Amino acid sequence: MSAVGDRLELTIGPVAHGGVCVARHQGRVVFVRHTLPGERVVARLIDVRSRFARADVIDVLDPSPHRVAPACPYAIPGGCGGCDWQHAEAAYQRQLKSTVVGEQLTRLAGLQREVAVEPTGTDLGWRTRVQFAVDDQGRAGFHPWRSHAVLPVERCAIAHPAVEALDIEGRRWPAARAVEAAVGVATGSHSVLVTRSDGRRRLIGDRRLIEVVRGRRFRLRPTTFWQVHPAAADLLIGAIVSGVTPAPGERVLDLYAGAGLFAAFLAESVGSSGRVVAVEGDRGAAADASVNLAEFDTVEVRRADVAEFLAAAADRGERFDIVVADPPRTGLGPPNARRICALRPRAIGYVACDPAALARDLAVFSEAGYQAVSVRAFDIFPQTHHVECVAILRPEP
Numbered sequence: 001m002s003a004v005g006d007r008l009e010l011t012i013g014p015v016a017h018g019g020v021c022v023a024r025h026q027g028r029v030v031f032v033r034h035t036l037p038g039e040r041v042v043a044r045l046i047d048v049r050s051r052f053a054r055a056d057v058i059d060v061l062d063p064s065p066h067r068v069a070p071a072c073p074y075a076i077p078g079g080c081g082g083c084d085w086q087h088a089e090a091a092y093q094r095q096l097k098s099t100v101v102g103e104q105l106t107r108l109a110g111l112q113r114e115v116a117v118e119p120t121g122t123d124l125g126w127r128t129r130v131q132f133a134v135d136d137q138g139r140a141g142f143h144p145w146r147s148h149a150v151l152p153v154e155r156c157a158i159a160h161p162a163v164e165a166l167d168i169e170g171r172r173w174p175a176a177r178a179v180e181a182a183v184g185v186a187t188g189s190h191s192v193l194v195t196r197s198d199g200r201r202r203l204i205g206d207r208r209l210i211e212v213v214r215g216r217r218f219r220l221r222p223t224t225f226w227q228v229h230p231a232a233a234d235l236l237i238g239a240i241v242s243g244v245t246p247a248p249g250e251r252v253l254d255l256y257a258g259a260g261l262f263a264a265f266l267a268e269s270v271g272s273s274g275r276v277v278a279v280e281g282d283r284g285a286a287a288d289a290s291v292n293l294a295e296f297d298t299v300e301v302r303r304a305d306v307a308e309f310l311a312a313a314a315d316r317g318e319r320f321d322i323v324v325a326d327p328p329r330t331g332l333g334p335p336n337a338r339r340i341c342a343l344r345p346r347a348i349g350y351v352a353c354d355p356a357a358l359a360r361d362l363a364v365f366s367e368a369g370y371q372a373v374s375v376r377a378f379d380i381f382p383q384t385h386h387v388e389c390v391a392i393l394r395p396e397p
């Protein structure tokens with residue numbers, strides 16, 4: 001095989017997980033960025049391994065009918081690494097993600113499902129949290145694909161207008177290595193967290209962001225997790241509540257609860273005779289959840305590691321009617337998935353930001369007697385390869 005920097009003429013095959021498509025060269029797989037299935041391109045090798053290589057397109061010889069001009073001048077080969085699919089029509093991006101979700105479910109969970117990726121209606125200007133890197137001249141920017149370099153930018157096409165109004169890109173950030181901007185769009189609250197090269201942090205703006213979902217206010221620290229697309233919280237709550245159908249009097253476990261987003265709406269559904277236990281590991285997020293859920297005397301917020309909480313709950317022989325889990329990208333992992341089944345819930349709602357991790361966990365759930373009765377997917381990270389899935393599981397009869 002050729003070496004890094006070499007140019008190859010490639011015929012592009014199917015999409016793969018991670019914002020790339022698959023091609024073959026001299027019998028080896030090449031993952032190619034900035035292309036689309038069916039295209040013929042010239043690509044430059046940027047990484048050569050023993051079993052595969054990576055390449056970025058430098059010339060499109062035969063374009064896909066779904067190719068469009070990117071909205072952002074930095075979403076080009078060698079440019080910003082943030083957006084993977086700006087060169088594709090938005091509806092086609094969702095088809096690509098749908099293919100990836102279906103392929104992961106088949107390969108890793110043995111499930112044959114067609115999962116349409118549902119749109120949010122806002123494909124640009126959506127990101128309410130943006131993490132900028134800072135270069136040695138104090139300019140804010142982003143990392144190119146698979147690089148630690150910093151590409152300074154003047155604007156970001158997927159950042160929410162309220163983030164752009166903070167003008168992070170127009171200012172200089174001397175002695176900083178990262179700048180994180182966050183906005184609460186319904187209230188105008190905003191914060192800018194500057195991390196200096198020596199690791200110290202400085203907060204500019206509001207100490208608490210205020211988010212509003214379905215008329216309910218959530219207060220959170222700038223460091224607490226929150227869904228980054230303004231439409232995401234409402235869509236995910238709808239998918240979870242309609243999927244697990246919480247009823248008055250039921251006991252619900254909300255794992256990886258963050259600032260208490262799902263717990264609040266689950267608590268509303270189970271009413272004054274029900275109970276919700278919200279488990280969150282981050283100290284600040286757990287404190288935010290306690291404030292956000294204070295009106296419910298049926299909710300208990302536990303600051304704990306999920307694995308430790310589940311092990312202790314299994315030892316105590318605890319039961320929950322419903323378990324909701326929204327883990328980080330790595331997913332639940334087999335021990336946590338098995339322990340959730342040991343609680344013998346009648347329904348599990350699993351929110352996943354990586355379809356591969358979801359599929360691996362669904363295989364474990366299946367072995368333990370829980371099957372996915374539905375899998376939905378939402379395009380809450382448009383222009384990127386990321387996609388959010390919600391799986392609803394029930395025990396085998």
Ligand SMILES: C[S@@+](CC[C@H](N)C(=O)[O-])C[C@H]1O[C@@H](n2cnc3c(N)ncnc32)[C@H](O)[C@@H]1O
Pocket residue numbers: 225226227256257258259260261262279280281282285304305306307326327328
């Ligand atoms: C994807 S976020 C979900 C938050 C919340 N469900 C929401 O939608 O706003 C995952 C959350 O899990 C927490 N977390 C990560 N690992 C954890 C662990 N091992 N135990 C408990 N919480 C954890 C993080 O702090 C984060 O708040």
